[in-house]
Amino acid sequence: MEYVLDKLVGFLIFSGAAVIAAMLLAYFAHDELGILRYVVRDDALVSALLCSGLFAIVLFFSRFGRRR
Secondary structure (H helix, E strand, C coil): CHHHHHHHHHHHHHHHHHHHHHHHHHHHHHHHHCCCHHHHHHHHHHHHHHHHHHHHHHHHCCCCCCCC
8 A cells, every 4th residue: 555655646746746847948938038827837837737647557567567
């Protein structure tokens, strides 16, 4: 049970960090470069979602890296 909770906490931390990075990138691009926030934020959040999904697959797939 603790092993599953460790994986879940790691996944939530990874996802939270990805969302924070997406928001910071959007604010930086808007303030420094003059790009609209939603243009950068949408792409960054989609990328964070895809990375989080791949991370979840690798993390929770029990046979990853094992030979049959």
